[in-house]
Amino acid sequence: MGEVYLAYDKNLDRLVALKILPAEFVSNHDRMRRFTREAKAASAISHPNVAHIYEIGEENNIHFIAMEYVEGETLASNWSILDLRRFTSKRRPLKVVNLLQARQNWELRWGRFLI
Numbered sequence: 001m002g003e004v005y006l007a008y009d010k011n012l013d014r015l016v017a018l019k020i021l022p023a024e025f026v027s028n029h030d031r032m033r034r035f036t037r038e039a040k041a042a043s044a045i046s047h048p049n050v051a052h053i054y055e056i057g058e059e060n061n062i063h064f065i066a067m068e069y070v071e072g073e074t075l076a077s078n079w080s081i082l083d084l085r086r087f088t089s090k091r092r093p094l095k096v097v098n099l100l101q102a103r104q105n106w107e108l109r110w111g112r113f114l115i
Contacts, residue, residue, distance in 0.1 A: 004019045017051060017068065
């Protein structure tokens with residue numbers, strides 16, 4: 001939920017990933033709650049596969065999460081590693097959940113970087 005951009009933090013002199021909540025979701029209280037919950041959940045985790053959250057904020061009605069920028073491939077460029085078709089068996093529902101959680105962690109870390 002949101003678009004992630006590569007940005008430069010002038011105060012800390014470093015590149016950051018800036019996740020922006022699309023304007024059409026700002027008036028949706030459920031989306032705003034989920035956006036905030038995502039930032040809080042990620043900031044509570046210390047794990048190499050989860051980007052560090054530096055700040056959550058709002059400027060000129062643009063809501064954002066500033067997080068660690070990690071160089072590397074995007075999920076979209078390496079989608080084959082998360083092929084869900086292998087895990088559709090009813091005997092393996094836990095595998096699907098684990099795979100979806102891994103995908104979510106991957107998206108939190110890598111996001112969709114646009115310059």
